[in-house]
Amino acid sequence: MKTAFQTHINENLAFLNGKKLLIAISGGIDSVVLTHLFNSLNFSISLAHCNFQLRGKDSIKDEVYVIELGEKLKIPTYTIKFETENYATENGISTQMAARELRYNWFQKIIKENQLDYIITAHHKDDIIETVLINLVRGTGLDGLTGIPEINENIVRPLLSFSRNEILVYATRNKLHWREDQSNSSIKYVRNKIRHKVVPFLKELNPNLLDTLNNTLENLKGSQQIVKDRISNIREKITTLENDEIHFNIEELKKLSNPKVYLYELLKGYNFTEWNDVADLLDAQSGKQIFSETHRLLKDREVLIVSEILAAKKSVLYEIPENTSKINVPIKLKFKSIDIPFDTKNHQNKVFGEIIFDNPQIISIDYNKIQFPLTIRKWQKGDYFFPIGLNGKKKLSKFFKDEKMSLLEKESAWLLCSNNEIIWVIGKRLDERFKVTKNTSKLLKIKC
Known part of the structure; x- marks a missing residue:
């Protein structure tokens, strides 16, 4: 198996050569064999073991075993304990899903903090048929019938070409020791029911089940690619990004x-x-x-x-202190205050005739009519303002309707306020009360 494994790496996963790999190890036969294979081929590897604290003393013994294996092979080893059942309850998910989320999030953290390259898991050929059958029972599309991907971003599964029996033979011949997870023999979980009851029956019907399934999956993957190409063409024709x-x-x-x-x-x-x-x-x-x-x-x-779906709440206020020149959160704005000379001959400031009120992306407001800190917030039911040029007030809900804004546009709208009075529906309309007049001595120019 070692020679076949090395050939598979060189022909199909050559990008792993020379990289730093993090092996997800439970202490079971699959991950122990995976560790020994990579170690015997002189790869740079580290081990990561999760103690989910679901099996009492056995969970502790698994952790101790992995630590001792790392010491024996002189391999860096990371371990962690998770309050898995509490996490599942708090997030309203199954224990199995909780364990999955916890371990993969932790693996990615190790990768980032230690500048490693890939996460390596010990999924093998038998896992594929179990996964396909689980997806089939629960309901799935074509993706769920194409098995487990060998490469998924920085997660690689190099044992997918090898069966559980091949792994057992390798472990036995090399006199490897591993931990037996007694829960694997229980039919409490769906996967175990399929593994111990359904798959053996299917293998009776077809002794070459794994190879047959592998050929079928290859055909399905080909069909899947045709579908992807068609959907890509359709997406270009019927979608726009706004x-x-x-x-x-x-x-x-x-x-x-x-x-x-x-x-x-x-x-x-x-x-x-x-x-x-x-x-x-x-x-x-x-x-x-x-x-x-x-x-x-x-x-x-x-x-x-x-x-x-945005997590931001409507009650959140963003304050803008006086003398702020620009902000990036929650929206990008630039601010510039300008003192205006007075034209005594015409009895007005010298820029009044130059102020443009119909550009919703750039506004000029009377500095002396506002109170700092200014605030930015989402609109709320009952909000109203005095749209410039209207000579009266209007509820924001009516303004949005008149502007033919979609529901999503309404919810993404931001308001610039002074003492909770709306100065500007940002990017849409200035409020009449804050506009520059001929008597304005100082203005604040704001640009989206």
Whole structure:
């Protein structure tokens, strides 16, 4: 197996040569074999072991074993203890999902802090069939039927070409010692049920199940690439990017042979799950929206708009002290105060006739009419201001409607205020009360 492993690295994962690798090691046979293979080939490796504190004394013994193995092989070893069950409860996720999040976040932290290159995990060929069957049972698209990726950004799984039996034979012949996880024999978890009950039955039906599945996955990956190419072409034709929003042309979507299927492929990266509701948006009234954990999909007239859910709260205030020249948060603005000479002959300041009021991106306001610190905030129900040129007040909700702003544009709007009075709907309209007049002696120029 060592020769086959080295050949596989050189032919398919040559980028690992000369790199610093972090091996995720549980102490079980798979990760121990992986460690010995890389160590025997003189790779620069470190070990990372997570104690999830889920199996009492066995968890402690696993950790001790990994530490001793690292010392024996003279390999840098990192260990950590996690309060896994507490984390799962606090985040409303399963224990298995909690363990996954905790370990991969920690692995990435080690990589960054120690200038390592890749995370190496011990997933093998048998894991692929288990994963495919789990995805099939739970419901999945083409991605879920193509198995486990060998390379996923900086995570590499070089044992995917080798079976559990090959790993066992290597460990036995080389007289390796490893820790047995008794929970692997329990059918409490879905994966174990599939491993111990379903897979053996399938292997009875087809003794060459792993090779057959591998060929099938290769065919599916080819089909997957065709789908990706088609979706890439469609995306170019029907989508536009406006600020941080992605707009999908509804009319063009409806021309496709199966809009629901295309919507799945176009939107699956945004964590939506209710695909019937997504498809229904095509014929819903404007303003209808659905949410995933991370994104929102909004029907706005002739487009579907995808945007990230912002964590910022409307109650947050950003203060701008006097003499500030520029800010970058929450929005980029530049400030410049200007003293204005007075024209005694015409009884007005010398720049009044030069002030332009119809540029919403650059405003000039009367310095003496404002109070510092100025503040920037989100709009709230009941807000109103006096739009310049209107000669009266208007609720912001009505102003937004008249400006034909989408729901997302409304929510992304910022207000510049003085003593909680709106000076400027930033980038949209100045307030009449703060404009420069012929009697202004000092102005504040603000630019988006």
